[in-house]
Each structure stands twice: as C-alpha cells, then as structure tokens.
Amino acid sequence: MTGRLRVFLAGGLLVALLLAGVVSNFASGSPDGLDHAARQGCTFNADDEITGGTCMAQQEQEHQLADSPLADYGIRGIDNEYLSTGLSGVLGVLLTFAIGGGMFWLLRRRSPEEGGHALGEDLASPSEPSDQKA
Structure with missing residues (x-):
C-alpha cells in the first residue's frame, strides 16, 4: 500500500471517528420522517403514548x-x-x-507471482504491439 493511500485512509478514518464520537451527540432526538409518517392519524398524550386514532405506530413492536x-x-x-x-x-x-x-x-488483486495481476498493471502482453498497421 502506498504512503498516499495510507494517509488518505487514516484521514478518512479519523474524520469518521470524530463524526461518530462527537458530532453524533448533537443529532436530533425528534422523530425522523419514517417515525413521523407512522404516527400520522393517531393522537398522543404528554408521555408520547397513543391515546386514539388509527396509525401504523399502533403495530409497533420491540426489536x-x-x-x-x-x-x-x-x-x-x-x-x-x-x-x-x-x-x-x-x-x-x-x-x-x-x-x-x-x-x-x-x-484484493494478487500480484503476478500469485497468479493474478497487480493494481495498475497493463493486462496486455508486453510482446504485443499496440497499434501497428499491416
């Protein structure tokens, strides 16, 4: 693996860790779009319990x-x-x-010694001419 690729992967991992570890705490606790749509048609009390109506949320079960x-x-x-x-x-x-x-x-692609082709290696045979007219 090249040095530039390692730096790129390490940087991406660091950004993902910061987003997951820090920024995730600022996510909204409000119902998302699917929850909102599932609750349409029902009425709720102050404890967010269904008190009436008909909606998909009434069929909700514990995961x-x-x-x-x-x-x-x-x-x-x-x-x-x-x-x-x-x-x-x-x-x-x-x-x-x-x-x-x-x-x-x-x-991953294997090196030529292992029976495959390394990344970036031309698959054409080096003895084949590229563009010759007969």
Whole structure:
C-alpha cells in the first residue's frame, strides 16, 4: 500500500471517528420522517403514548435485539448518555472499518507471482504491439 493511500485512509478514518464520537451527540432526538409518517392519524398524550386514532405506530413492536449491548444508539452499562452514544459510534466505525478492510484484503488483486495481476498493471502482453498497421 502506498504512503498516499495510507494517509488518505487514516484521514478518512479519523474524520469518521470524530463524526461518530462527537458530532453524533448533537443529532436530533425528534422523530425522523419514517417515525413521523407512522404516527400520522393517531393522537398522543404528554408521555408520547397513543391515546386514539388509527396509525401504523399502533403495530409497533420491540426489536428482537433491544436488549443487546449496543441497543438504542448507546452502550448498556454506561450511564453518561453522551459518552455512551459517542463510544457506540466509535465502536461502530471501527467495526465497519475492520470488516470492510478485511473484505478488501481478502478480495484484493494478487500480484503476478500469485497468479493474478497487480493494481495498475497493463493486462496486455508486453510482446504485443499496440497499434501497428499491416
């Protein structure tokens, strides 16, 4: 891997870690578009419980992984909401980077000694003329 590529990947990873660890704490807690659309047609009380009407949100169920360590955009057991959210974001970025990097490593092009072609190598045979008229 070239030095420029390493710097580029390290810079991208650093930006992603900063966004996930710091900026994620400033995300809106308001319902997003899908939640808003699912709540259309129902009435809610002060505790945000459905009190009447008909809407998709009435069919809502708890997710199967709701009790997992990283459920609800945080880490279970960490009481500080900002720290929990930031650490779960950082962990998510690192896990995604590791899985993606591992997949690229497994699927990378092999060097000629290994039976493949290296990146940037011309696939044409060096003995073939490129543009000759007969």
